[in-house]
Amino acid sequence: MKSTKSIRCFILLCLVLNPLLLQAAEPVVRLDGDRLTLQARDTRLSEILELLSDQGIRIRIDPRINPEITAAFKNRPIGAAMTSILKSVDYALIWRKEKASVAGEPRLWEIRIFYKGQEERARLLKKGVNLTVVSNGDGTYHVKDILLLRLAPTVTEAALAALLDQLGASILDAYAPLGIVRLRLPHGSDVPAIAETVAGYPGVQTAEPDHAYPLEGGRQTTRAAGSASPPPSPPPSAGATSVAVMDSGLRSDYENSPFVQAAYDAVSPGAEVGDELGHGTQMALIAAGAVNPLGAGSNTPAGSPVVAIRAFDDNGFTSTYTLMRGIDYAIENGSRVLSLSWGSETSSTLLASAVRYAADKGLILVAAAGNSPTGNPVYPAAYDNVIGVGALNPNGDAWDQSNFGDFVAVSAPGLADLPVGYKGDPGTYAGTSIATAYTARRVAAILNRNPDADRATILKILAEEN
Template structure:
């Protein structure tokens, strides 16, 4: 049975067309992508068509609004999100067939967590974070990430969560990782080890949380170095896009014509804002609107950007928000991803998500950290990520820049920024600035050499490095 369903979904597109008077539903499934056209169609009709394609459906009877939507060749989770908004849903995947390909198996629809009775969505204030006393790592309170082993029955996951009194909040469709909320009283940091001992078909991690690594602002006397005016700045979006996973972006600093897509990964569906300023700072550098001090100005080019708000207004992000942001960066056509932050907490799930992105051709750069400890900082220290240290304007290592074998290179890390981070505009320093600059430079190289792969970029970095201004 599974082999036959996979053949329908993965080998040939499954096209389902139904019409009832003026109401029409067209659904086309092909692999992990979907096209939907619905005009004033009851949700129950749309779900029944999905059921006919082999996806088991669970949806409360009272959730049956009329839906008008058009989605063309989008990832399944995006298409379902457009049709099911403002309701929540979980899409379960399973591996079937000789190639063990992933296919959508079950769709559960439910009233969204935090949604008012009148249907208006509430904006979450941020992540509720707890600290693991054993190692100091942060995690989202009462949340765990779960993944079922390939070939295992999905009922294992549902039975476990139900037995614990938990709720599956959402699923990362690309990686098959489920975000689960558990009741009070469960030791979240110890849960993965206990689960592994009793059930080896499930893998678990806390939904790790990470604080943003803010740059240092100079007050009073700041290092003096002549800035180079940006070159080749053009108001278009024709270059290779850079996705910036940070605290969002704010209009009014010349970025409006550079932004080709944006997402609030903390509160999907809400307008992207930036309550910290850090994301806007990094977006300005990644777009080429601001050049760090000491750069020659020849390497960097104007780049389109995809700002993705993954940090809340307290400067905290979570693994699942980052995975959501990575998914969006891939689906929006980014070839470079900037992560100007770091933590000493390592996460196998996040490492795998970044390895998946790397395999899809996304070049990821990350800040090495603003404490010179020599300890690995993640995501910069993951094998598929380029860790970036910072240089002073005269080309010497910045005294606070982290170091170690995980640092691929160092780049100028001082910038005169028109927007502040939790404060006033001015001169800031940090590996976050250096990482955003390298992301911009790589975008420029890929724009000029569209056939280049990551290996070509690495060769260019090793043989030519980054051009610098002579002091």
């Protein structure tokens, strides 16, 4: 069987060498470490830079610069590549090592493009930051015109080329760990129907729309008279286990907080991380210990370092592929706990595979059971390798809107006074999302004491501590 690296190289080779896979409107732009592969004909520089930005590179450019580029090369050092396509302007490559990164070498972080002596005119590249989501009419959603395929390791270049030619599709990206490719279909495609048809093709293990999932944030409520807000927890100690909060992002006024280790926009890689909804900032504050839930008690753990990942767009949607990007970032930046304060009744084979991959990499995943007491399974909380969390009132009773069922492994305080609102004003909020972020911090505290603890051990300890 081919390794995931060879699968990735195979997909890249298909993109670069097979003309059937390259539509005139879809340039090939791939960055591997410090080497760039580019195939473009009469393509605006801005389009090439947007594709680089999608791969996690921040771009700053003088808005006056946008020539047409025609070039074809493979695995060229990024400096030589930029020199070859930027004939009459200057550029600078900025390298940086993420604070939470476990890798030893810095990575390319930003590209600046400007006229000589006018670097101050470079501006952050403006790009789309929201998913284009289509309702299926049954309460489920998918990203418009996007198809995800998991390919068999034995699939041939000719078979893939024939399939893409038949669909009129082009490869946008690939998730190498699982051999998944992300395809753009022709405008207005019936993606669910195409996925059902393609699933039976030789060499295709799984075909799915890029399922979209809405964010269900906490609800504003009234705090019981006489109940005081608990003080914040002590700040995280050096080397403490970090919690990756995969949510709606982090407000800019918190990005320099000492508990923030790193931040990443999985919806629009390369963009500055923000939080228009407020929910991600709420969850980061709870995971970090800057806010404690009402009724948390005397065994409240110390704060945790936080890796803030914007996985939900400004309309409150995420997708399977966006979540995969976020999982990769959490792993690469050394997080041991992944806090998922959201859920959907839509299950996805590919999302389940990504969750399993994250667990195999040592991440302990903690997810919300949901804020509607239906008893129906909610994903990702209901996957076997995830800790599903319900919510409690400050007095320890079950919150009346908390979901329930066999998939709910633990419950935790679910009300908190928050200085940031969710689509509204600061105040007291209630929800399984709060209980999830708090449980994620408790899990991190357990791993601080016992780094080798697995999910079963952690659940046992959580039960003993309640």
